[in-house]
Amino acid sequence: MISSLRTLLGPAHTARLYRYLAWLVASAVLQGMAVALLVPILRALLADDLSTAMTWLAGLAALVALTCIAHYQQAMKGFALALVVLTTLHDRLGQHLVNLPLGWFDSEKVDRLSRSATSGTLMVTGLFAHYLGPVVSGVVVPATVALTLFVFDWRLGLTAMLCAPLIYWTHRWSAAAIGSTDARVEAAATLAGNRVVEFARYQQVLRAFGRTQEGYRPLQDANQAQHQAGGSMLAHTFPKLLAGGLSVQLAFALLVGVGIALVVNGQIDAIELIALLALSARFVGPLAEAAARSGLLRMAGNDLEQLAGILREPPLAQPAVSRPLSAPCSLSFEHVSFVYPGGATVLRDLSFQVPAHSMTAIVGASGSGKTTVTRLLMRFFDASEGSVKVGGVDVRELTNEALMAQLSLVMQDVYLFDDSLEANIRASNPDASAEQVADAARLAGVDEIVVRLPLGWNTPVGEGGAALSGGERQRVSLARALLKRAPIVLLDEATAALDPHNEAYVQTAIRTLMQSSTVLVIAHRLPTIMVADQILVLEEGRLIETGTHAQLLARNGRYAGFWHDRQRAGGWRLKAQVQPC
Missing domain, CATH: 1.20.1560.10 (ABC transporter type 1, transmembrane domain)
Known part of the structure; x- marks a missing residue:
């Protein structure tokens, strides 16, 4: 003690x-x-x-x-x-x-x-x-x-x-x-607390399937376990x-x-x-x-x-002074392997280069290691083997501040703070001028949202951005990335769940980002993949194909199969049938 x-x-x-x-x-x-x-x-x-x-x-x-x-x-x-x-x-x-x-x-x-x-x-x-x-x-x-x-x-x-x-x-x-x-x-109280928060947060899903408290087994089991733990403590x-x-x-x-x-x-x-x-x-x-x-x-x-x-808990190891960048705006993985703390091997001897001011798309099946690539770049974890480089320097030789200054992340699940719309955009660059904020908002299509809000820029968006739709939250996240003006932008499934209207704004923002930043995109949507300067195809943590969209189609390999599957899925139609009541 x-x-x-x-x-x-x-x-x-x-x-x-x-x-x-x-x-x-x-x-x-x-x-x-x-x-x-x-x-x-x-x-x-x-x-x-x-x-x-x-x-x-x-x-x-x-x-x-x-x-x-x-x-x-x-x-x-x-x-x-x-x-x-x-x-x-x-x-x-x-x-x-x-x-x-x-x-x-x-x-x-x-x-x-x-x-x-x-x-x-x-x-x-x-x-x-x-x-x-x-x-x-x-x-x-x-x-x-x-x-x-x-x-x-x-x-x-x-x-x-x-x-x-x-x-x-x-x-x-x-x-x-x-x-x-x-x-x-x-432990029982922690689990019960998690279940209560889960039950409250996802009421839309639960009610859609008629799962009230009495019918939601995980919450019932957690409450029962907490009750039993409290009784056993006295006994x-x-x-x-x-x-x-x-x-x-x-x-x-x-x-x-x-x-x-x-x-x-x-x-x-x-x-x-x-x-x-x-x-x-x-x-x-x-x-x-x-x-x-x-x-x-x-x-x-x-x-x-x-x-x-x-x-x-050991802090993230970082140097007292960052090494100067030798190749600004570039990314590279050199013989990177990664094993999660639980023991699952995700990446195996992965190597690739992302040149400055280019756009690279990473595709692959679920579990192929796509998101792990961005996590290693952001230093959620360090590579088990090999080196991850940003600006020509191993990320372990950069301070956290220096690394984050180079990167901007846009994810599929966007979290907005319970603050005004403007404050959420300014989170990436608090010192930005009003003109810079307005310009980033226009490019991401947020200005269209501002017009509809009762208090305009000062409208509170609620915890997690509850007052906005999923596509609108994504546009705010893109405006953040544009306002930060980071040399490297990472987009992790940023267009996965967007309707065509919101996706159009995202595509415009990506094209704008490509003019001043290096863009690394993890995506399944075809328009996003097609315009990339290079496409990396991952399978079980290994790089199996690389090239442009046209080159990969010509090889008729794994990417071509993925592309044709998506094309056929895009042509699906539901045939309406009238059934008697």
Whole structure:
């Protein structure tokens, strides 16, 4: 846990963490020593030795004063560290996330990140404010008391020390069970949250097929799993917490039994036993409190490990200074192979060149590796073998800022921010002039959309661009690419789901981009493919054909077969038949 706390707080606050822990341990040791002085005080009082009792009482007063000072210091330093977590953690997470590979951000990790950054942060602050102090004191105070018992009576001290392993293993078993159960509850809650978002986001599809909540099995199963996980947490943790408390009480009962046996055998007197039992009570009291807090500590520890795990994710390796570009606007793959983290090999010894200010189209069946090409160019991942070059330089030798300055991406699934139409276009170039924005909008056909909107440029487009149609969102995405004026533009299935009206604007924008940028297109639509300067045909991650449209048709190979299949599909017609009702 200490290692995770160091990771969470960062190097700047490591010394503060150790000072807090030092004051915490010192406070607990002083508290245990102060409790130990009760034995000589009670002995003196029960023996009517008031002078000796007052001397020991003065020592107790001094220890209590030191204990108060130490407790105040650890409490203040603990609250200060909790404040550090609240005020700096989200900023540190943000700075770290922008340096992670884009391939890290799958839906599951993003959802866990959301939960960890909200409820998890509050649990971690509770470590310093509420959980860590009582648990550490609950261990250190009894340890100090057990050692002082050796000073007064080695037999009771030995009994306390022999009880320690039983208490330790019982509480460790209990805390581990609570932690694992909490992890299952967390996983079930994450899945249920994902299903709820999915259910809300895709209502159009679900309602079209009559799938209400009662008929949507994934959501029902996720809710049922969450309900079962919550019920199992109570069923599994309560007996284990009870066992932890029982072990503490058994230890005290054993101490009482040993003490009584010593009195019966005349080895200590009853007066001394009373004093020693008072000290023994302080052996089990903090342990009971630690047992009560250990479950919460383990749950907070789970959140701590998740947050620390995010901060330990290796950032995208990039140089301090980018290498200068040797061939601006060009792209190349040199003997590139790529295996996804899950183990699937997607690209195999892929090599090709995309000259500057040209248009290259990549075609192939689903799963042939087309989209992976763009992901490697954008450094979602790094190539397993070979090199991916932009501007003549390996992308691993460019800083993230330098690489992104060269590229602009237009995808089939366009995401627009819940902001105005103009703000969404300006996202690619916030410093662009109004004339530049208007020019990019005109080329992408967005000006036609602006006229129809109630507030024009200032119309909010809704989350994800919900206020616009799919084709309109695609036009906004193209306007972004035009406004950025990046040397290289990547279009990943940008025309796959467009009607002829919207596709015409996309074709116009592509022709405009070709005048100033290198364009790499992944597409199936025939008009887009035909105008490319070169066409690359992929199959199972390998380049099997390359050439212009005319050259590939003349070879009568895989591309020609693809082309003829598309031509026949384009001529299909549905024959209307009237059926009786």
